Amino acid sequence: xxxxxxxxxxxxxxxxxxxxxxxxxxxxxxxxxxxxxxxxxxxxxxxxxxxxxxxxxxxxxxxxxxxxxxxxxxxxxxxxxxxxxxxxxxxxxxxxxxxxxxxxxxxxxxxxxxxxxxxxxxxxxxxxxxxxxxxxxxxxxxxxxxxxxxxxxxxxxxxxxxxxxxxxxxxxxxxxxxxxxxxxxxxxxxxxxxxxxxxxxxxxxxxxxxxxxxxxxxxxxxxxxxxxxxxxxxxxxxxxxxxxxxxxxxxxxxxxxxxxxxxxxxxxxxxxxxxxxxxxxxxxxxxxxxxxxxxxxxx
Numbered sequence: 109x110x111x112x113x114x115x116x117x118x119x120x121x122x123x124x125x126x127x128x129x130x131x132x133x134x135x136x137x138x139x140x141x142x143x144x145x146x147x148x149x150x151x152x153x154x155x156x157x158x159x160x161x162x163x164x165x166x167x168x169x170x171x172x173x174x175x176x177x178x179x180x181x182x183x184x185x186x187x188x189x190x191x192x193x194x195x196x197x198x199x200x201x202x203x204x205x206x207x208x209x210x211x212x213x214x215x216x217x218x219x220x221x222x223x224x225x226x227x228x229x230x231x232x233x234x235x236x237x238x239x240x241x242x243x244x245x246x247x248x249x250x251x252x253x254x255x256x257x258x259x260x261x262x263x264x265x266x267x268x269x270x271x272x273x274x275x276x277x278x279x280x281x282x283x284x285x286x287x288x289x290x291x292x293x294x295x296x297x298x299x300x301x302x303x304x305x306x307x308x309x310x311x312x313x314x315x316x317x318x319x320x321x322x323x324x325x326x327x328x329x330x331x332x333x334x335x336x337x338x339x340x341x342x343x344x345x346x347x348x349x350x351x352x353x354x355x356x357x358x359x360x361x362x363x364x365x366x367x368x369x370x371x372x373x374x375x376x377x378x379x380x381x382x383x384x385x386x387x388x389x390x391x392x393x394x395x396x397x398x399x400x401x402x403x404x405x406x407x
Contacts, residue, residue, distance in 0.1 A: 129396035136395065137170035139323035140285070142377075144313035145223070146178030147330040149385030156226060159328075162391040163290060164232035171395075172285050175234075175292045176316060178309035179219040186210050197252060203266040203306045211306050212238075215294035223292050234290040237280075239297035240304060245312065246275040247297035247305045269297050269305030271312065276319035314368040318375035325372045326394065327365055328385030333403030334358060334366065344405050346370045369405045380405045 143163070149155045166173045183201075187194055187210050195202040203211065220236040227234040239245030247269030254261045275297070284291050295312040297305045310327055317325040333340040334349075336357050344352070349366050352358040358366055362382075369380035383394045383402030394400045 128398065129392075132396045133169050133171075136323060138172075140172045140174060140320050141166065141324045141326065141395070142174045142176065142313050142317035142320065142322045143391065144176050144178070144310055144325070144327045145385075146180070146309055147328060147385050149328045149390065150177065150179075150219075150223075151181065155385065155388065156223075157230070158388050159385075159391065160223075160226040160230040160232070162389055163227060164230045165392065166395070167232055167288075167290055173290055174281060174316060174320070174322075175223065175290065176295060176309055176313035177215075177219060177223055177292065178295065179215045182214045182219055183211055186214055197263060197265065200250070200252065200265050200268055200308070201306065203268050205267070208267045208304055208306060212296060212304055215296055216240075220292060220294045227290060227292070232290055233288055234292050235284055236292045236294070238294040239307065239312070242277065242280040243298070244277050244280050244293070245271055245297040245307070245315070246277075247271050247299060247307060249299065249305065267303065267305050269299065269307050271297060271307065271315040274319075276316055278319050281316075281320065308364070310365055310368045314372045314377075314380075317372050317377045317380075321376045322372075323378050324395070325369065325377050325380040326391065327369065327380070327382050328390065329365065329382055329402075330384070330386060331362070331382075332384045332401070333382050334362060341403055342400065344403060345407065346374060346405070349405065366405070373405055373407050378406070 149159055163173050184194055190210065192206055216238045224234040224236040237244065250265055250268045250270040252263040252265060254263060281291055295307040295309040297307050299305055314325060334344065349370050353363065365382055369382060372380045381394055381402050381404050383390050387401050390401050394402055
């Protein structure tokens with residue numbers, strides 16, 4: 109005679125998981141969560157399918173997800189095929205007219221529509237757009253400043269932008285939310301002359317989260333979060349971040365991510381999370397469980 113105990117135990121474990129999620133579902137129902145989507149979570153088929161399922165589940169739980177996606181590797185691939193060599197300065201892609209054309213083709217076209225299609229396959233309703241659509245995001249050209257001795261050198265990055273203060277038209281996103289749609293946004297904005305500008309996806313997500321007064325900003329990365337001595341620092345304040353940067357514990361490519369997170373929480377976002385997008389169902393684990401899978405930065 110077969111025992112039913114293992115199956116019963118599995119069922120009880122699933123119920124315990126649902127009960128653990130219940131207070132978080134109640135707390136975040138009706139709230140907006142902005143997600144920066146990129147890295148392995150977007151490039152690997154199994155992870156991207158789970159991401160789409162996570163987003164649809166959030167929507168069904170009464171939470172309003174807004175997605176801002178990257179697409180750097182796909183842009184590099186197209187530029188390589190076109191024989192255009194990419195140049196980066198301090199992590200910024202120098203974007204001339206030829207590069208901008210490729211950026212728009214990849215981000216607003218191929219990548220954006222694939223994400224929309226994945227969400228549709230998972231049972232959700234998504235609308236793909238860029239910051240140019242509906243005058244959603246206005247930006248100014250971004251110039252780097254580098255100190256060289258006693259002088260400061262200004263570096264022109266071409267058609268790279270920074271979101272203007274008050275430059276996000278939240279009305280567009282609110283209309284989509286009221287219609288039950290999930291916005292999927294390519295990080296392209298427009299300037300005062302109507303020209304396209306390439307925006308860092310983390311920066312774009314942070315600006316949109318601040319404009320919406322989002323409950324959370326989640327940055328999906330290919331790291332477990334902010335690390336120190338081999339362990340993930342699970343909860344930080346802006347003051348903690350400043351000290352960790354001064355001590356050299358936060359360095360390199362993590363600096364722009366924590367700066368984006370700190371800026372968000374200092375501009376009316378309740379919490380920002382840097383999470384490991386390589387973990388299956390990372391969104392649900394971070395939002396609906398006690399332990400999470402990354403670093404949370406709060407005021």
